[in-house]
Amino acid sequence: MAWENQTFNSDLLLLGIFNHSPTHTFLFFLVLAIFSVAFMGNSIMVLLIYLNTQLHTPMYFLLSQLSLMDLRLICTTVPKMAFNYLSGSKYISMAGCATQIFFYVSLLGSECFLLAVMAYDHYTAICHPLRYTNLMRPQICGLMSAFSWILGSTDGIIDAVMTFSFSDCGSREIAHFFCDFPSLLILSCNDTSIFEEIIFICCIVMIVFPVAIIITSYAQVILAVIHMGSGEGHCKTFTTCSSHLMVVGMYYGAGLFMYPQPTSYHSPMQDKIMSVFYTILTPMLNPLIYSLHNKEVTRALMKILGKGKSGD
Structure with a gap:
């Protein structure tokens, strides 16, 4: 039976990651707590940057944009997982599964390209400060951000359409807590090697190409910092860049482990653990890393909190 011949009313079974033992119940509520922190942290970052005119810079x-992507990413996977766990249901519709794959892949891809754009922004600010306002003017900055969203969405469409073009072997059980296309490929009776080659090529474009931009940008930044005479300039530059490099290391490390490899090379449990890392933990850590290492963000937050207290 082919995926395309099934109606979108057919349901798939998400086996999930937790059972109802005391230990797993504790871990489930820990994930919910992490989700809450990630949701609040990224929402605050988006609103803070929008409301404070001093933060209206590239x-x-x-x-x-990074916080907006993280916010949508955690909302793509965690609410459905929580609903299924609390309700005792394991079902997800074909339409819901396709939607999860599209948004999940799109947001991961968009974030790959956006991190490269952020590295380029740091490079221009440090290596070409006099030309920065021209090189990163709002139109160019907005265009690069838009291309990040578009390229990620294109990959999401390709993966969602290709995944549901294969025939299944009758099994409806997905060994995951959300619809990830490698887990669905395992259910297929068809030879998926060509599709896996396409995925590999996409990974080269979406991971290796942005990583090359990031490495090149920061190599130039390091050389520029070495020639700086001011110790204070060294400290400020490394503080700004270290935040971004921490996020890059966490994000690309998980991506390189997961997607360039064929599905047969890693177990369902490995997929689940790594998925938890970069769909739940990383979106929580991103706003914390940037806010803790950024005096302007902290100052803007304290200013808004101070106005709230004075208003009370």
């Missing part, structure tokens, strides 16, 4: 605009 760097903070790109940071708001």
